[in-house]
Amino acid sequence: MSELRQHAEEIAEQFSDQLDVSPDEVEERLENLVTEYRVPVDEARRSVINSYLDDAGMEREELGRGGSEEVRVNDIDEDEQWVDLRVELVELWEPRSDAIAQVGLLGDESGTIKFVSFDTSELPELEEGQAYELTNVVTDEYEGRYSVKLNRTTGITEIDEEIEVGDNAETVEGALVDIQSGSGLIKRCPEEDCTRVLQNGRCSEHGQVEGEFDLRIKGVLDDGEEVHEVIFDREATEELTGMTLEEAKDMAMDALDTTVVAEDMAGDLLGRYYRVSGPTLGRYVLVNDAEEPGQIDAEAALVKARSI
Numbered sequence: 001m002s003e004l005r006q007h008a009e010e011i012a013e014q015f016s017d018q019l020d021v022s023p024d025e026v027e028e029r030l031e032n033l034v035t036e037y038r039v040p041v042d043e044a045r046r047s048v049i050n051s052y053l054d055d056a057g058m059e060r061e062e063l064g065r066g067g068s069e070e071v072r073v074n075d076i077d078e079d080e081q082w083v084d085l086r087v088e089l090v091e092l093w094e095p096r097s098d099a100i101a102q103v104g105l106l107g108d109e110s111g112t113i114k115f116v117s118f119d120t121s122e123l124p125e126l127e128e129g130q131a132y133e134l135t136n137v138v139t140d141e142y143e144g145r146y147s148v149k150l151n152r153t154t155g156i157t158e159i160d161e162e163i164e165v166g167d168n169a170e171t172v173e174g175a176l177v178d179i180q181s182g183s184g185l186i187k188r189c190p191e192e193d194c195t196r197v198l199q200n201g202r203c204s205e206h207g208q209v210e211g212e213f214d215l216r217i218k219g220v221l222d223d224g225e226e227v228h229e230v231i232f233d234r235e236a237t238e239e240l241t242g243m244t245l246e247e248a249k250d251m252a253m254d255a256l257d258t259t260v261v262a263e264d265m266a267g268d269l270l271g272r273y274y275r276v277s278g279p280t281l282g283r284y285v286l287v288n289d290a291e292e293p294g295q296i297d298a299e300a301a302l303v304k305a306r307s308i
């Protein structure tokens, strides 16, 4: 987004309750002032805002910060929204491009989100571990993942506060409609810090290795409106299926085939309705807790039946 476009969208948003102005129209007026009349951007912005204030019969003080409202990072689920954040800078990464001034993770109680600030925005540098109030940052979406962009209009205020950064926990539910490949009894690369799942005994990074057995389910929950991809780790899988890693190994040994484990699990679990919660990682929910709401209702009904 160009700088003028950013200003235009913000101005249009500020007047969205009072006037019917489109970002395109505002951008055109800014563009005209800046390119035709060589007016500095800040002045052009002021001038355009003043003329809209006149149109709306408003005083400058009545003008809020527009569409920017304070949100939790884990609640961000729309592209190109202007928002305010109260966050701690969790970590900085090495920028991969000269155009990027800073890139890293911001966090609040709800979780973390990637942020980017650009060189051209000439913002003060943010420091790891420091908490900030950030106004006028813009949300961005790429392949279902959200981030925020700081820009020239972003306000940065250091705040003296400890922020307990959350883990983007979410609760999703639906019928288990698919158990994906790489589920059941799997082997992981034993190399330190690798743990990649082996394909035919090979790690994509370390080649042929002696793998270590693990249990996992990569599943898809469908609630009729949305699908959610969920991952049950060994503990969650054992709890869900009632099958331990040792039992799974025995089953595979008897059949001389590891795929029987996933098939057995699929037979038991597919079509059942689950509600699961846990931290999110990209598009996956890593399951900490799973329950079958139907099951709970059935139990409650039994209790009730007994009490009559």
Ligand SMILES: [Zn+2]
Binding pocket: 189, 190, 191, 194, 195, 196, 203, 204, 205, 206, 207
């Ligand atoms: Zn490996």
